[in-house]
Amino acid sequence: MRVTMHQPEHLPWLGFFHKMAQADLYVYLDVVQYRRQYFQNRNRIVGVREPIWLLVPVRKLEHRHGPIMRVPLDNSRAWRKTYWGSIAYHYHNHPHFERYADELRSIVLTPFEQLTDLNYALIDFCRRAFAITTPLVRASSLDVDGKRSSLIHDVMVRTGATTYLSGPTGREYLDEEPFRASGIAVEYHDFHHPRYAQRGRAAFSSHLAALDLIMNEGPRCREVLLGKPLVTSVVWAPDRVESFTKALKSH
Secondary structure, three states, X not given: OEEEEEOOOOOOEHHHXXXXXXXXXXXXXXXXXXXXXXXOOEEEEOOOOOOEEEXXXXXXXXXXXOEHHHOEEOOOOOOHHHHXXXXXXXXXXXXXXXXXXXXXXXXXHOOOOEHHHHHHHXXXXXXXXXXXXXXXXXXXXXXXXXXXXXXXXXXXXXXXXXXXXXXXXXXXXOOOHHHHHOOOEEEEOOOOOOOOOOOOOOXXXXXXXXXXXHHHHHHHHHHHHHOXXXXXXXXXXXXXXXXXXXXXHOO
């Protein structure tokens, strides 16, 4: 079984979802330290002249030394309408805005308390658009321990992985020996960003939030991302997450 993982980022880029689609199980690495000014509470979308940042505020006193799963949103600030207004302003003339607007607006305006709950909802929105059904589990449900390479190895052992699909930067820090000793193969995910028609852009802007591809290509977004269309119907089944977690705990 090929397993991969990543932090639950905010409106992730295309490489996040491409790696997810290559795995038999995807683990949200929600137990690691929150990173300021990174992609956990912000990402980029198309702007008038150049990409702009979409950012959600978090309560600074509580995230400074805590894991991602414990970071609260700063709901003392009225950020939701402004956030949605930025999306609507920059994408309302895109070919597929109307197809997705109601669902996306509903997610943004939901009064989530935790950053990860908002991020999970936005990731699920993109998963539906890309028709990705890879089962999900949160590292916090696995009783894992360690840091960096040892943490990843522990996750792989506890999920019964036979192959770990690492991001490309894993080459810089991953100690492969414990994986080999556990009979777990290590692969590296090297993503080649696709180019697609971006409305109103003379030059292509790469590495934006996956939302940009969805708004530009609509139902074709899966084909653009994965290089192949969806030829069979896929049943969206979020209960697979719960059932998989229960199966892990029973072993």
